[in-house]
Every structure is written in C-alpha cells, then in structure tokens.
Amino acid sequence: MKPVTAQELAAALKRREYPDPPLQLLAEAVNHIADELAPAGNQVPKQDIRNVMDILRRHRHFDHMHLVGLAWHDTRRCDALIQRLLAQAAVELGAFERADELLDEADKAAAASPKDLDFIVQAADYQGLRGRIRKQKSVLTEDVNLLVEATECYQKQLGSKPSFFLGVNVLALRTRLHDLGIDHPGPPLAALAHEVLGQAISAARSDPVDPWPLATASEACLALNRIDPGHEWCDKAELWLYRFLGHPGAGPFEVESYFRQVRELWKGNPLDGSLCSGRLAKIFERHVMRTQHRWSADARQLQRLQDNPGELEKNFSGEKAFTVDDVRKMLAISPNIGCVTNTNGVRMGTGFLMPGAAFGKPYPLVFVTNAHVISDTVPKALKWEDARVTFEIEAASGVDMAHRVQEVLYTSEPGKLGNVADAPGKLDVTVCLLRSTPKDASGLSVATSIPLPSPNTKAFVVGHPQAGEMQFSLQDSVLMDVCPQERLMHYRTPTDPGSSGSPVFNQDWEVVALHHAGSQACPRFAGSGTYEANEGITLQAIRRGTGVNV
Structure with missing residues (x-):
C-alpha cells in the first residue's frame, strides 16, 4: 500500500523504498526525518539515514538529501558514509568549497578513529569525490591546475580501488589534458582506453543488471576516436550509448551523469555534429527531450545560439516541441x-x-x-x-x-x-x-490576462534545477485548469527539483504565474479527486497582493 502520510513515507524511505510519492508529501516526509534528528538525544539508527540519503540520491533529490545529511551532521558524530553522501549532495548542488570542508572533517574523524572500518572502506571514495570537486571547478573556471589535481585524485583512488569507472575518469581527464598540450604521467592513452574498454565489456557480460559498463564502453570508444580519429570508433561509441540509454537501470541520475561528462570534459555540443562528442551529445539531448520532456542548455550553448542565428534554422527547424521562433524568444528571456x-x-x-x-x-x-x-x-x-x-x-x-x-x-x-x-x-x-542586476537584463514581460485552459493551451516553465543548467520544460506543457478565484493554475509541465520560483510562460512567452509545487495527487479545482499536475500562483493574484489594480 502506498504511503499516505509523511510518517508512513518517512518509514518507507528508511527502508530504502521510493514509492513514487507526491513531491509535497516527499518534502513533508524529509522534514519529518530532519525534525527527528534535531534533538541530539533521539535514537535514530544511522543505517536509516544512510538508506534515506541513498534512495534520495538515486532519484536526484539532492536538496532533500542535503537537508537530511545536514540534520545528522549538526547533531551527531561524523558517520563515514553519511558524511560522504552529504558531501556528494553539496557537490551536486554546486557548493564545492563546502563539500571539500566536509571531506576534511571526515579525514580528521578517520585519523581520530584509525580502526574504524567504515572510514577505511570510504577512504577511496573520499578521494574520488575530491577529484569530482576539482573536475567541476576546472570546468567552471577552465583552470588547468585544477584539472591536473582532479586527475591525480582519480589516479590515486584508482591505485587503491581499481575499477573501470575510475579508469574511464582518469582516461577522460588525461585526454582533456592532452588536448590542451599537457602530457600527464601514466600509460599511453590508447593503451589505457583499450584497457578500460576491455574491462567495461567484461563487466557488461558478467553483470548485465548494471548500466554503467555500457556507458563506460561508450566513453572509451569516444576516447579512442579522439586518440585515433576514425568513423569506426565513433560508430561504436554511439552503439554503446544506445545500449546504455535503453538499459532499464539507466534512470535520470545515470543518464545525466554521463551526459554531463560528454558536455563538460569532452566538450560535446549538440549543435556541432562534426565531432564525435557532439554526435553523442545530440543523441543525449533527443533522449532527454523524449523521455523527460525537457530541454537543457548551458550558458555557452545559449551564447552560441545568440551569436550564430544560422544554428537555429539548422538544429531546430522541424522540431515538434517548439519552433525556431520559440528558441529566439527563449534566448531573449x-x-x-x-x-x-x-x-x-x-x-x-x-x-x-x-x-x-x-x-x-x-x-x-x-x-x-x-x-x-x-x-x-x-x-x-x-x-x-x-x-x-x-x-x-x-x-x-x-x-x-x-x-x-x-x-x-x-x-x-x-x-x-x-x-x-x-x-x-x-x-x-x-x-x-x-543590489545589482545583469547588464543585459530588462525584465520579463507581464501577461495581460490569464489564458483559458484547453488541450491546446500551453504553459512553459523555465528554471534552474538543482543539478544542472537552465532548463526549458516544453513538451506535454498543457494548461489544465485555473481556480475560480484566478489565484492558482494547474499545468502538466514537467519540472525537476529546484524549479521552485520559476516563471510560467504563456505561448507568447509572457509571465502568467510563479511555479511553486507539484504532485502526482494534486487536488482538482473542479469536483472531487486528484490528478497529476504542477501548480503555479497566477501573476495577477500576486500583483493584487502587492496592491496593484489588475
């Protein structure tokens, strides 16, 4: 039976179960767990919190994961696994310096308890997470020194805990350094790529339930294409990618992880099919649009579209979800x-x-x-x-x-x-x-009226989900209903955690509402019962609240 109260859902999360709950109920359950941890004397088993944080990680609820981990961190001693999961949540939410501080705390706790097996088991993962932090910071700053530090972190972890997953990270980082004219110590890149590919293929055969070997094989072929350019390796990279995307275990977390690697380290741009990384990025983009009903674009991709109008016609003509004119307006907002x-x-x-x-x-x-x-x-x-x-x-x-x-x-x-x-x-x-605003910002346009709900009336949401760049939710974007008081509106526009506070646009890209929540069991405005919907506060209601006559 599906949980109907926050307490029931909290108990399910502690068992590492995720019964696809309404987002509002999930938030209530997470707050319930955090409140349980608030009194330091409350007896809450650490395994329960480990389970909660891990299942939230799997479903990309990094904000909730961070809240639970922080509640434990602030009231109890440093637990090896909870600390690592908390640091990972901080990384996913963009708090790299804070994540490093959490890992420093873990290292001190490990030094104080040298016989604690939990810290011994987590030590290699701490090192790998430090590599991830430096990798992400190097992407943001283009600091080559950070790229070298990230490579050394992963290589150190690989030395103590060999795996195809760590090997492919070392491969990607070293290849990126090679592209920049820096040869980092280690085996020849081609030899490393073949070794990682062989490990991944072997793992895919021995453990078909795990989707990661498929992604690793694809990335190893991508590396071989970069090292020894040829259509054969790129075709193989595409083949392994399609196998990965079709794997039942490749959920949003797994897909975004590899997609991010292709974008950030391999510089894969969906707008540029001349490179193998661009071809893979385009496949990812189409897959995410089809399965998750969203289009995400990083700042550089948006800048390229603004600077090269021809890219719009080339890449978005014939697109069913939105037109070239839509993209132009998206760039403007x-x-x-x-x-x-x-x-x-x-x-x-x-x-x-x-x-x-x-x-x-x-x-x-x-x-x-x-x-x-x-x-x-x-x-x-x-x-x-x-x-x-x-x-x-x-x-x-x-x-x-x-x-x-x-x-x-x-x-x-x-x-x-x-x-x-x-x-x-x-x-x-x-x-x-x-106190200040961007120089290119002029403010979004206000809709003069609330649109009438119909199967053809659209409601578009644009925001910053907590684990990625700007996201445009465009497909299945139907305005379902508006309450009689014209205060709330419901729409079936897909959104990710972190979209709270996003503007909701009409088809003319004017703001009609402020997005604030969503649920698989949202109460209907008309009649009884529930349906799956997101909810926004109409801009007209907000303007009336501030004293404006509308």
Missing part, C-alpha cells in the same frame, strides 16, 4: 532568470527579474521567487541576508557575480497545494530588490 543559492553556493531554487512597475514598485527591476525559497518567516527558507542570486548568462561572459538582496519589498507565505480557500492570501511569493 534567459538573462532575466537566476539561480538562488545560500552563502555556501548550495542551489535552493529559481527566481526571475521583472519591471518594478508590475508590482507598483518604483524600481527598474525586482526579483521574484517563492517564499519557501527566500523568507525570514517560512521554516527552512533562506533568510534574505543569506540569499545569493547568480545568472548563468553572466557566467558565460566570464562574470562571476553573486547578486545580494538589498530589501524585501513584499512576501506572502505558502498555502497547501490545491487549496483555493486561502485566497487571496498565502501566495508563496517574495518580491525583493537586488
């Missing part, structure tokens, strides 16, 4: 959409810039997000002094700026999902003034 982080750089949600006049405020631009993301009164929300806002388009131009909040202009606490009785209050919104 991108500078206005930001990612909300805490002081450690942990991604907490999304927000967007709009003209201050839309809310009766005498400022050129204001920043809009959920109250459950930024608020001094909502539990677990960021205090406004601790909030930072980054804009991906700035990063693409070499501007590394975290914009701070100067003042909260209006806030309204969240209400329960589908609860129209709370109208006109409980809008789950915070409107604030930032």
Whole structure:
C-alpha cells in the first residue's frame, strides 16, 4: 500500500523504498526525518539515514538529501558514509568549497578513529569525490591546475580501488589534458582506453543488471576516436550509448551523469555534429527531450545560439516541441532568470527579474521567487541576508557575480497545494530588490490576462534545477485548469527539483504565474479527486497582493 502520510513515507524511505510519492508529501516526509534528528538525544539508527540519503540520491533529490545529511551532521558524530553522501549532495548542488570542508572533517574523524572500518572502506571514495570537486571547478573556471589535481585524485583512488569507472575518469581527464598540450604521467592513452574498454565489456557480460559498463564502453570508444580519429570508433561509441540509454537501470541520475561528462570534459555540443562528442551529445539531448520532456542548455550553448542565428534554422527547424521562433524568444528571456543559492553556493531554487512597475514598485527591476525559497518567516527558507542570486548568462561572459538582496519589498507565505480557500492570501511569493542586476537584463514581460485552459493551451516553465543548467520544460506543457478565484493554475509541465520560483510562460512567452509545487495527487479545482499536475500562483493574484489594480 502506498504511503499516505509523511510518517508512513518517512518509514518507507528508511527502508530504502521510493514509492513514487507526491513531491509535497516527499518534502513533508524529509522534514519529518530532519525534525527527528534535531534533538541530539533521539535514537535514530544511522543505517536509516544512510538508506534515506541513498534512495534520495538515486532519484536526484539532492536538496532533500542535503537537508537530511545536514540534520545528522549538526547533531551527531561524523558517520563515514553519511558524511560522504552529504558531501556528494553539496557537490551536486554546486557548493564545492563546502563539500571539500566536509571531506576534511571526515579525514580528521578517520585519523581520530584509525580502526574504524567504515572510514577505511570510504577512504577511496573520499578521494574520488575530491577529484569530482576539482573536475567541476576546472570546468567552471577552465583552470588547468585544477584539472591536473582532479586527475591525480582519480589516479590515486584508482591505485587503491581499481575499477573501470575510475579508469574511464582518469582516461577522460588525461585526454582533456592532452588536448590542451599537457602530457600527464601514466600509460599511453590508447593503451589505457583499450584497457578500460576491455574491462567495461567484461563487466557488461558478467553483470548485465548494471548500466554503467555500457556507458563506460561508450566513453572509451569516444576516447579512442579522439586518440585515433576514425568513423569506426565513433560508430561504436554511439552503439554503446544506445545500449546504455535503453538499459532499464539507466534512470535520470545515470543518464545525466554521463551526459554531463560528454558536455563538460569532452566538450560535446549538440549543435556541432562534426565531432564525435557532439554526435553523442545530440543523441543525449533527443533522449532527454523524449523521455523527460525537457530541454537543457548551458550558458555557452545559449551564447552560441545568440551569436550564430544560422544554428537555429539548422538544429531546430522541424522540431515538434517548439519552433525556431520559440528558441529566439527563449534566448531573449534567459538573462532575466537566476539561480538562488545560500552563502555556501548550495542551489535552493529559481527566481526571475521583472519591471518594478508590475508590482507598483518604483524600481527598474525586482526579483521574484517563492517564499519557501527566500523568507525570514517560512521554516527552512533562506533568510534574505543569506540569499545569493547568480545568472548563468553572466557566467558565460566570464562574470562571476553573486547578486545580494538589498530589501524585501513584499512576501506572502505558502498555502497547501490545491487549496483555493486561502485566497487571496498565502501566495508563496517574495518580491525583493537586488543590489545589482545583469547588464543585459530588462525584465520579463507581464501577461495581460490569464489564458483559458484547453488541450491546446500551453504553459512553459523555465528554471534552474538543482543539478544542472537552465532548463526549458516544453513538451506535454498543457494548461489544465485555473481556480475560480484566478489565484492558482494547474499545468502538466514537467519540472525537476529546484524549479521552485520559476516563471510560467504563456505561448507568447509572457509571465502568467510563479511555479511553486507539484504532485502526482494534486487536488482538482473542479469536483472531487486528484490528478497529476504542477501548480503555479497566477501573476495577477500576486500583483493584487502587492496592491496593484489588475
């Protein structure tokens, strides 16, 4: 029987079960677990927390994973596995410095308990995670020294814990260094690539349940194509990739992990099919659009589209999910959409810039997000002094700026999902003034009316999920219903964790609502029962809340 209460779901998570719960119920269950850990004297088995964090990791709920791990960390001694999972969650949420600090704590705890077998078992994974941190930082900064440090971390881990997974990371990093004219010590790249390929093929045969050998074989062939260019190796890389994508164990976490490697280390651009990495990236992009109904684009890809209009016609003509004109408009709105982080750089949600006049405020631009993301009164929300806002388009131009909040202009606490009785209050919104804004931002356009629900009426969501770049949710984007008070709207637009605070657009790319939650069992506005839907607060209701006549 599926859990119906937060306590029942919390118990299932502790058993490492994930019964595909409604997102709101999942958040309640995670908060319940964190509250259990708050009193240091409460007897909560560490294995329960390990199970919870691991199952949340598998389903890419890194925010919830981080919350549970932090609750343990702040009230109990350092546990070897929980500490590693907490550091991994911090990495996935973009808090690289904090992740390094957590690993430093683990190393100190291991030194203080040299006979603790848990720390001995986790030692190699700590080293590999340090490699991941340096790899991600090198991608962001293009610092070759960090790339070398990442390679050495993985090579050290490979020496103590040989595996095809570690081998392919060393292979990718060393190949990247070779492309930059730096030869790092180790066996010849071609020999290493053949060795990793052989290990992966052997593992795929001996353990067909594991999808990772298939991804590794694909990446080894990609490396061989780079080392010894030829269509044969790229064709093999594609073949292994299709096998990986078709594997029942290749879920969103696994797919995104390899896709990220292709994008970041192999510089695979879906817009460039002249390279093998670009061909693989295009296959990934189509797969994600088809299976997860979203299109993600990093800042450099967006910049390339802006600088080369011909790419639009070449790559998006005939696309069923959206037109070339849609992409042009998406590029225009991108500078206005930001990612909300805490002081450690942990991604907490999304927000967007709009003209201050839309809310009766005498400022050129204001920043809009959920109250459950930024608020001094909502539990677990960021205090406004601790909030930072980054804009991906700035990063693409070499501007590394975290914009701070100067003042909260209006806030309204969240209400329960589908609860129209709370109208006109409980809008789950915070409107604030930032101390600075990107130079290319002009604010998103306000829709003059709420669209009428129909099978042909679309609702598009654009935001920053917690583990990736800017994401455009475009397919299956049907506006399902609007409550009679025109305060809430429901739409079947796919969103990932971290989309809280995203703008919801109509078909003219004007803002109609603020996204705040979703559920597989969302209460219907009309009649009884539930359905699968996401929910947004209409911009008209928010504007009325700020005192604007609409």
